[in-house]
Amino acid sequence: MLGSIVNGIILGSIITLGGLGISYILLIQNYFNFTGGTFFTLGAYLAFAFLSIIPMGSFPVVSFGPGLILALILSMIVLAIIMTAVDKFLYQPLRKRNSPFMFFYLTAFGMLFVLRSLIYLIWGPQLKNYISGVRKTYHLAGGINISPDEIFVVLATLIIVGIVYYFQYYTKLGKAMLATANDSRLAEISGIKNKHVHTTVTIIAGVLTATAGVFYGLAIQLRPIMGFTLLMAMFFAVVCGGDGAILGTLGAGLIIGITQEFGSEILQVIFDSTGIPIEMSGYKQVLAFLLLIVILTTKPHGIFQGTFLER
């Protein structure tokens, strides 16, 4: 039971990072990036590719070494470049033409399949891991099994969210992004070039998305549809957290992570005791989808308005 809460926090951290990537694109460019989940997967596989040429080395305590950190950084850079190129080449012409929203969604949907098929073609359908061999794991009281890698994922997520928060609300460029999101025309009049803001946002989204993918690969494993299966949970974090709200997305990400792991376990107990023959382990994604529908129909602008999680 407690173990699934811990798993939920780990998953929630990953969902938060991926969700923030989607949230930033939504905030500035006003569309839900369907490709977010697939970029997430690409980020994870890019790090995998770098690890095949970089020696892993070793750190104390955790199972990975400096090689993974280097691979993560390279993956961030490459994914940020890819996402910026996609933005410049595919979305910028749409913005220039004032194209209907559906063009942005169609493009994102098309990119989803292009990237997914590329990932299958390059890396194949097999499961992969960054670390070969047994991972270090602690067995704690209450049935909690936790590895130092997972603790690293949660702590690193909190630090990254803190950095993004500081950037967003305490730096000039971060505020310029908010200004553009608030009123892009007035921002342009004030000397904030929309083009630069779009590029900055895409780069940040790329860095966050790559990190989320690599953390998923580190804490769980690599699969070609790993990001796609988390898409509903990430959308939940984005919508429930509120437009561009960083702390809100963290809160909502943790909520959905814990719901998927701990909530499904609770539901399983209820179903078992009442004789309903449903195997919850297959329905974690559906749980995220149902919660997303609930949020969309009741509170489409998030649930944290008026609280400190509003930003």
Added chain:
Amino acid sequence: MNKGEKILEVKDVTAGYGPVDVLFDASIEVNKGEFVVVIGPNGAGKTTLMRTIDGVLKPKKGKVMFNGENITGMDPSDILTKGISYVPQEGNIFTDMSVMDNLEMGAYTYEGDIQERLDMIFDLFPILKERLKQTSGNLSGGQRQMLAISRGIMIDPSLLILDEPTSGLQPNLVTDVLDSIVRLQEEEDMTILLVAQTEQAIPAADRGYLLRSGEIIFEAPTDTLLDNDQVMNLYFGG
């Protein structure tokens, strides 16, 4: 550059939205240190003219010269760095951001001492100093206009364009805002180009243009502007 020299010259500008032209061969001039008002009825093309000067709209014909430089078709952010600051009528503050953040965004491209600018603004509009942390969307109408003007002057522009800064304000606030604009002209050596639908702003200005159906039909110093038949027709139905 001395006072009285031509700072802005709009020559035969035709502009509009999509296939529809709103402005036809409009020409105006503004001299350094002047307070010029452009008046005209609703839909005359006043806002279109201001947008064309600021680069928000690209003109189909004609040119805009600023300090002897051709700025036609430049982006608003580049025109801003030349020294023209534009305060639109609608959407002139970042409603989701605090008053302080609005001022900071106004100074986004300003390279001088921001504190000096803030002190000047707090002297002009003391109320803003008390509201620094408040979300600007919650400000009253008058305070919004004060903030909008303040955002526009954070970069210390040589030409300030104001689009209906007094619309929707109570009469006593209108006087306050106009007084502040005159102070900017006199104390800060700012050149002012103001657009108004009502006649209230005319006495504060030095010179005025009457714009009607997209054409400049009259130009005069403000004292004679008020005597003009067309203006009288427009505002007093006479």
Added chain:
Amino acid sequence: MIAYIAALLCMGSVYAIITLGYNLQWGYTGLFNLSVFGLAAAGGYTSVILTGATAGGRLGGYGLPFIIGLVGAAMVSGLLGGLIGMATLHLEFGFFAISTLGLGMTIQIILKNEQWLSNGVWGIGGIHKPLSGFVGNDLSNWVYGILAFLIMLLIFYLLERVVKSPWGRIQMAIKEDEKLTEMLGKKVFSYRFQSLVLGSMIIGIGGAMFAHYQGYINPMSYTDIMMCFLPLLMVVAGGSGNNKGSIVGAFVIWGAWSVSEMVAGYLPISSAKIPHIRTLVVGIVIISLLRWRPTGIIGREQAVSSTAKNKDIIAS
């Protein structure tokens, strides 16, 4: 070759039905429904459960006639489309799109997990092809192809009448003109809802026709690529909001898709990679169309502009 033409007639007609349903939603009303694969699967499984002679422990074995299967498929898919519509149709474009994608994924997950319903990933085989008892195996594809083609023509005929009626013209108007949308107020929801449900019913019929042609289905018979992305390309290729175009688009795209499968067989590529290469090509085609030939995608481009919220400011 003859066998290929018969197969093309079957699959082309099946895809034309699905594309006609999708075209009503996307082409006429502008709904970006991403649950097409789920709705088609729901229709397919419904018909198979209703018409199958034996069930072997799972739900079904009612042995009902083929036509009842189609009606059931239309009802179940229409109901699912209606449910998601009620929840999210009043929300903005993007919310509707992600919700429908979630619905499609959910239907697929249910079919994978609930063995009592669908026999899970093992799927259901021995699906009966109508009229095949009267003719030999050689001719059964021809007979089914002609049947599918006729059903498709019937749907086309009915849809043409629908879209040329005042109802259809209002659908086009809603898609084209935001101002009118505001004037119609609450009615817009019900018009969109009707289009969504009607389109979902047709998609369900298409999914059922597919199942009866294949003879065996499992949840992966209805993937998002094959049953959502491909129909989207067919709608777009035929020109959105054009029923004739949808039919031509379906036949041409399916023809190209199936020929590419044969051609790929001669290429020195492992067979596991071929579907991904084809998906890659389709994705690149769609993205390129958006980039360079946008007018083909939605007929005309001035539908809901991404700067629509600024329009009233410009007008003032």
